[in-house]
Amino acid sequence: MYILAKSDPAITLQEHNGDLLKVQESLQGQFPALEKLTDSTFHTALKKAILYHDIGKSHADFQKLLRGKKNGWDNKRHEIFSFAFAMADESDWKNEIAMAVLGHHKDVKTLLERIPDSELEDDPELAGLLTNRRTWQDEINLLPLIEIEKALSATADKKYLERKQIRKYLQDYFHSSHPFEKSLRQILLSGALKICDHVGSARNFNLSKLEQSDFVFLEQKREQLKEKNQDFYEHQVNASKIIGNAILIAPTGSGKTETALLWAQKQVNQVPGHVFFVLPFTASINAMHGRLQKSFNDGQVGMIHGKLTDFLNRFFSERNYDLNKRVEEIKDLSYYYKNIHTPIKVVTPFQLLKHIFGLKDFEKGMVEWVGAKFIFDEIHAYDPEVIAQIQVFIEIVGKYFSAQVFIMTATLPTFLRTLLCGQLGSYSEVKASKELLDSFDRHRVNLLQGKLTDNIEMMTSTIVAGTKTLIVLNTVADAQQVYQQLLKDLPEEISETGVLLHGGFNGRDRARHEKKVIEGKALFIVGTQSIEVSLDIDYDVIFTAPAPLDALLQRFGRVNRNRQKGISDCYVFREAGERDKYIYSEEIIDGTLSTLKILEKDNGIISERRTQEMIDSVYPKWSSEQEAKYKQIYNLLKGSAEALKAHVYDSHTEEEFYKQFDGIPVLPVILQDEYLGYLQEKDLLNAATLFVSIRKNVFAWWSQTNKLVKVNYNNYESYYVTHVKYDPELGLLKDETEISDQFL
Numbered sequence: 001m002y003i004l005a006k007s008d009p010a011i012t013l014q015e016h017n018g019d020l021l022k023v024q025e026s027l028q029g030q031f032p033a034l035e036k037l038t039d040s041t042f043h044t045a046l047k048k049a050i051l052y053h054d055i056g057k058s059h060a061d062f063q064k065l066l067r068g069k070k071n072g073w074d075n076k077r078h079e080i081f082s083f084a085f086a087m088a089d090e091s092d093w094k095n096e097i098a099m100a101v102l103g104h105h106k107d108v109k110t111l112l113e114r115i116p117d118s119e120l121e122d123d124p125e126l127a128g129l130l131t132n133r134r135t136w137q138d139e140i141n142l143l144p145l146i147e148i149e150k151a152l153s154a155t156a157d158k159k160y161l162e163r164k165q166i167r168k169y170l171q172d173y174f175h176s177s178h179p180f181e182k183s184l185r186q187i188l189l190s191g192a193l194k195i196c197d198h199v200g201s202a203r204n205f206n207l208s209k210l211e212q213s214d215f216v217f218l219e220q221k222r223e224q225l226k227e228k229n230q231d232f233y234e235h236q237v238n239a240s241k242i243i244g245n246a247i248l249i250a251p252t253g254s255g256k257t258e259t260a261l262l263w264a265q266k267q268v269n270q271v272p273g274h275v276f277f278v279l280p281f282t283a284s285i286n287a288m289h290g291r292l293q294k295s296f297n298d299g300q301v302g303m304i305h306g307k308l309t310d311f312l313n314r315f316f317s318e319r320n321y322d323l324n325k326r327v328e329e330i331k332d333l334s335y336y337y338k339n340i341h342t343p344i345k346v347v348t349p350f351q352l353l354k355h356i357f358g359l360k361d362f363e364k365g366m367v368e369w370v371g372a373k374f375i376f377d378e379i380h381a382y383d384p385e386v387i388a389q390i391q392v393f394i395e396i397v398g399k400y401f402s403a404q405v406f407i408m409t410a411t412l413p414t415f416l417r418t419l420l421c422g423q424l425g426s427y428s429e430v431k432a433s434k435e436l437l438d439s440f441d442r443h444r445v446n447l448l449q450g451k452l453t454d455n456i457e458m459m460t461s462t463i464v465a466g467t468k469t470l471i472v473l474n475t476v477a478d479a480q481q482v483y484q485q486l487l488k489d490l491p492e493e494i495s496e497t498g499v500l501l502h503g504g505f506n507g508r509d510r511a512r513h514e515k516k517v518i519e520g521k522a523l524f525i526v527g528t529q530s531i532e533v534s535l536d537i538d539y540d541v542i543f544t545a546p547a548p549l550d551a552l553l554q555r556f557g558r559v560n561r562n563r564q565k566g567i568s569d570c571y572v573f574r575e576a577g578e579r580d581k582y583i584y585s586e587e588i589i590d591g592t593l594s595t596l597k598i599l600e601k602d603n604g605i606i607s608e609r610r611t612q613e614m615i616d617s618v619y620p621k622w623s624s625e626q627e628a629k630y631k632q633i634y635n636l637l638k639g640s641a642e643a644l645k646a647h648v649y650d651s652h653t654e655e656e657f658y659k660q661f662d663g664i665p666v667l668p669v670i671l672q673d674e675y676l677g678y679l680q681e682k683d684l685l686n687a688a689t690l691f692v693s694i695r696k697n698v699f700a701w702w703s704q705t706n707k708l709v710k711v712n713y714n715n716y717e718s719y720y721v722t723h724v725k726y727d728p729e730l731g732l733l734k735d736e737t738e739i740s741d742q743f744l
Contacts, residue, residue: 003058006201007066013054019200020050026207027192030343033271033371033402034192038185045093049086049100049193056081077114079105080166093189099173100190103647104197107360108174115163173645180642184400188370190646191363198364199341208299209272210343215265217295218258232258234433239263239406243270245398245427247417248408251440251608252557254432256408257291260375267404273371277346280378286507287514287535288377289346302342341368349376353389354657356396356641358650369401376407378554379420384626387416388633394423396641410557411550411611413619437608442560443570444604445596452545452573453478459524459543460489463498469524472531472544472555475579476504480730483526497523503530503663504731506671507689512728529583531558538562543571548584549592549618553611567605572596582697591618664699665691666708667719668726679713691719692732 005016027034028043035042056062056078064071079102086098102111199207225231232240235250240262250256264275277292279285285303292301352374355362374397376390397403405424421427432440448455452473463469463486473479483500490498499513499522516522517535525531525539529551538561544552552572560568574593576586595617599606622630667675671690678687694702702708702722709721725733
């Protein structure tokens with residue numbers, strides 16, 4: 001009789017291990033630096049861990065459970081029985097293999113709670129596992145060609161079937177302390193085993209690997225330019241030759257994304273690994289994802305959906321014993337895993353930082369850091385707390401994971417550049433040439449009296465004249481107000497050409513609005529800061545509320561982007577909206593306006609050569625309070641990051657982690673029935689598109705004022721529902737003026 005690993009449909013242990021070994025082979029090709037970071041026997045150890053990980057399922061009661069027969073399994077953990085066989089291994093990886101097997105479903109604390117009180121060595125059903133003592137190593141190269149029953153004759157260390165010995169092993173591990181480089185072997189082996197188990201169980205065996213042929217579109221683009229007697233910019237050519245870390249400083253519209261890809265191509269040619277595009281806002285990662293998908297082959301570019309990833313991790317941890325039945329219930333599970341494990345990912349920094357905080361299953365995430373290429377775009381958008389976290393991240397991935405980092409920005413203060421580059425170690429600096437900078441002088445600043453919201457007639461007349469107009473506010477509420485007023489004031493045939501874009505839309509509606517812009521059907525756009533780093537658009541004129549200089553320069557970059565309109569006007573109102581204090585520092589706004597006043601007196605044209613000087617005048621350094629916060633976060637996180645251990649997790653959930661940052665997902669109550677319908681169909685991707693992200697201060701305020709309700713679904717899925725009105729054309733109709741100062 002075959003030993004079963006799954007049921008409904010039945011999959012034997014031999015078949016299951018064979019599936020995992022196929023994934024292991026893919027991992028070996030994807031991350032060759034794994035052996036460099038550990039030793040040349042890493043993949044041999046991983047194969048052993050695969051063979052050992054589910055052998056405890058051969059327990060007679062577990063087999064009865066899978067076959068639907070009466071049994072005495074009583075919620076025992078099969079990993080505990082598997083552990084004894086792993087402890088019989090005789091290689092240098094013995095302890096890492098054993099811990100990877102023991103923790104491939106549950107963390108150490110949970111296992112300590114779940115070990116039964118009875119002495120496991122007295123379990124009569126284990127007798128069949130301990131007969132015919134044969135070394136396990138003899139079978140490794142034969143699997144899966146041999147019957148799995150033959151492998152069950154391996155020598156198991158009977159001592160580690162005793163409860164007290166297992167508890168002591170776990171307790172010793174839990175209380176042990178090691179430098180990170182020693183813990184790294186365990187982290188990588190445990191993470192690799194989990195990836196093999198999860199992806200193999202989803203029957204998705206071939207994980208994509210980046211090849212030089214994937215970058216052929218860059219060569220094609222250069223050939224097209226040469227046909228027009230043009231070429232890549234000098235900074236793009238320079239980036240394509242660099243091996244190692246780099247920082248790029250170039251104006252918006254100068255091909256920074258292509259520059260980063262040329263750099264990534266060179267790195268991948270040296271050492272294969274995944275490429276991560278890191279952007280500050282969810283809205284911007286959606287736009288970048290779409291842009292990269294057009295360039296690379298199908299299945300090469302993905303986004304990390306936090307809710308989906310969390311669900312799948314819990315799915316495989318909690319539902320092991322009826323896994324295949326559950327797999328059948330989930331539509332395109334293989335597709336989801338392909339999306340998560342794509343070789344190019346577009347992410348926010350928090351989706352990377354959560355692993356440094358030691359959240360559940362961080363080991364899987366860290367495997368993908370091995371030999372990775374991290375591209376940080378628009379790093380100016382982060383505050384001191386996040387800058388400190390990114391610095392720790394850069395230091396960790398460079399020191400321990402053989403990763404390379406590429407930082408690109410149009411507006412990075414000198415003091416921030418010094419901080420970040422200090423963590424890069426050796427790096428190359430790439431700058432746009434002086435000649436190119438001179439050719440990028442394309443914007444004239446005009447300061448206007450009053451508030452933007454009180455001068456909508458100026459924009460109305462501009463739009464009626466047929467001028468492609470961009471209008472940017474600092475808050476969602478103000479953007480909604482201006483957009484609604486324009487719809488009233490403009491003729492119907494013109495009002496239909498307008499688009500509202502901001503962070504208060506769910507993913508589905510924002511994509512619908514962006515599509516109208518991408519297709520060139522939007523004569524005017526009203527939006528918020530999410531426009532700064534999202535769509536690749538080229539408008540004729542901009543009207544904007546006052547904002548920090550770096551944010552304004554990003555907004556201006558969406559006007560005359562292709563430099564074919566001479567000098568375009570950028571209108572900045574001097575007076576901030578009532579709600580703007582919740583978004584930007586009044587001190588920074590005042591410094592920005594002072595700098596722009598000086599510029600306006602000198603013809604108002606923004607010289608790209610002087611941009612750095614302007615930025616440094618507004619951001620000479622952090623305040624003493626900001627610097628203290630930065631140092632505190634850096635020191636705390638660096639210490640905790642280097643103390644990480646596999647299978648020992650932070651007590652906070654992923655949901656609680658994201659509450660520390662902007663962008664907490666909530667579900668408008670009007671969409672709840674639709675969401676539940678998607679959940680019942682296990683259509684997780686469409687379910688995720690219904691959520692709207694709100695800032696942490698809004699979340700805190702709504703939690704206190706009963707505007708949020710936490711809902712538990714089916715005992716495992718939880719989410720927040722808000723009763724604040726949601727309109728598909730306007731977004732979430734929140735009112736920032738209601739927020740108490742204590743939450744700012």
